[in-house]
Amino acid sequence: MSEHIVQPRVYLMIFLALMAGTGLTVVAAFYDFPGPLNAVVALTIAVIKATLVVLYFMHVRYSGRLIWLVIGSAIFWLAIMFALTISDYWTRTWFVPM
DSSP, X not given: OOXXXXXXXXXXXXXXXXXXXXXXXXXXXXXXXXXXHHHHHHHHHHHHHHHHIIIIISOOTTSOHXXXXXHHHHHHHHHHHHHHHHHHHHTOSSOOOO
């Protein structure tokens, strides 16, 4: 089975995008966004950076359908775990939702 050859320029561009994301994270840390938006901004930047790492540095972008199925299953399972955790958190008596 032949491997996909990735040009070094692609790795350089992804590295620069990750560095820009890190810089954006640092800049966003100094701003006070209204309400719970601080966590939303930080998590959005983190998810974008993690997606770039998984797709390019872990070579998932050029992998077969089985790898995509495993990644999709993992994300689906993570969504189930988050949903169960949030549903438990919202039913606590000490928590008053906004």
